[in-house]
Amino acid sequence: MEPDADPNVSNQLTTMLKKDIINYLVDNIPYLMKQDASRAVNIIITTLIEGLKNGQRVEIRGFGSLSVRERRAKSVPNPKTGEMMHIPARKSIHFTMSKSLKEPLIKGN
Secondary structure, X not given: OOOOOOOOOOOOOOOOOHHHHXXXXXXXXXXXXXXXXXXXXXXXXXXXHHHHHOOOOEEEOOOEEEEEEXXXXXXXXXXXXXXXXXEOOEEEEEEEEOHHHHHHHHHOO
């Protein structure tokens, strides 16, 4: 272990997949069929994507907000050759955590 490493932080990252969310819904909502849960999750994802495509800010209270941001064009050195290369302007998605999500993550619970 590194001297400054936090013993409470695992180096093993796990990933929650869409199927895990669907299974969680099926396990926790009585009478919800897997195909209905899958359809609901897909509709939510499609709605989020459409909102972002249309330039809308997507806010989910207690979780955070998503918005599209413009990244300006820039010139950077190629890491292999050192030669300057141009990176064109592009759009990216920015996520801002809600206060109610940020506080438990900072405290560790």
